[in-house]
Amino acid sequence: MKLRSAVSLLILLGALVGCAPSSQSGLPTGSPIDGEPSLSDDGSIPVLTCDPLPLPDVVPTFTGPWASDFDREYRLASSQMTRDILEDSRITVAENAELDNAYIQCMTNLGFTNVEIYADGSGSIDVPPELAGQFESLDHSCDCSVGWSSVSAIYHEMQGNPDNVDSVEIMVQCLIRVGLEPPGYLPHQYLDDLNAGIFDDMVGDDSMKFFRCNADPAHAKWP
Numbered sequence: 001m002k003l004r005s006a007v008s009l010l011i012l013l014g015a016l017v018g019c020a021p022s023s024q025s026g027l028p029t030g031s032p033i034d035g036e037p038s039l040s041d042d043g044s045i046p047v048l049t050c051d052p053l054p055l056p057d058v059v060p061t062f063t064g065p066w067a068s069d070f071d072r073e074y075r076l077a078s079s080q081m082t083r084d085i086l087e088d089s090r091i092t093v094a095e096n097a098e099l100d101n102a103y104i105q106c107m108t109n110l111g112f113t114n115v116e117i118y119a120d121g122s123g124s125i126d127v128p129p130e131l132a133g134q135f136e137s138l139d140h141s142c143d144c145s146v147g148w149s150s151v152s153a154i155y156h157e158m159q160g161n162p163d164n165v166d167s168v169e170i171m172v173q174c175l176i177r178v179g180l181e182p183p184g185y186l187p188h189q190y191l192d193d194l195n196a197g198i199f200d201d202m203v204g205d206d207s208m209k210f211f212r213c214n215a216d217p218a219h220a221k222w223p
Contacts, residue, residue: 050144051077053083060087065164066154073150082147091155099148106142120215121156160216167217173212178222180206 052075062070067089074086081102085095100117106172107115111131119121127135143149161170175181175190193199199210203223212220 012031050078050140052078053080060089062086062089062090065162066158069154069157071156073147076096077147077148078144079147082151085151089156096152096155099112099151102146103142103148106145107139110138110142112138121152123196159218161218163218165218170217174211174217178209178213178220178223180209180213 004122055075059071060074062068062074064070070086070089074083076081077086081099081145085091085099104115104117107125112125113128114124114126116125131138158164161167163172166187168190172181172187172190176183176185181190202210209220209222212222
């Protein structure tokens with residue numbers, strides 16, 4: 001998440017979190033998602049804790065290459081919305097958009113502006129000076145409210161790697177497919193080249209080939 005104005009840093013998806021016990025709406029008690037948040041006695045915005053919901057009597061049996069990730073995040077889920085999305089072992093475009101919109105609404109209700117989430121799961125947000133010191137904790141609270149980062153992380157990983165192939169192996173396959181590396185190029189060679197900064201120095205078509213594989217190793221093609 002790129003923060004504009006008072007703060008400037010990049011937060012990447014991938015920190016999979018769980019959140020507080022939920023209300024009957026399926027969101028943690030005190031969630032700011034549906035309207036203006038209630039303030040603490042000192043005037044600050046309260047921060048939600050992230051504890052999983054109680055598990056139902058029957059936990060779904062997840063299937064497919066990402067089954068273990070679905071099972072883990074289902075058990076850690078802090079909102080019923082998250083569990084409803086995960087229970088059928090898939091995350092649709094519409095379901096991911098629903099979570100994006102819920103997170104955006106939550107952050108907007110807390111006083112942040114121009115909250116955007118892009119197609120790749122990254123995003124940007126304008127942070128007013130009075131909230132700069134609370135950004136991380138409030139972002140965490142909204143994440144708890146909807147389970148955004150955990151589900152969105154799986155969704156975007158599945159788009160780029162639907163068969164859940166080892167990330168190094170799928171990158172090597174892509175580099176060979178686009179013609180950046182020769183047939184027979186091996187994972188350990190890729191890791192050596194990566195650590196040596198070989199790909200950082202590429203220019204022109206080679207740089208673009210690496211960029212495409214890095215962005216979508218399962219589907220990238222050249223030209």
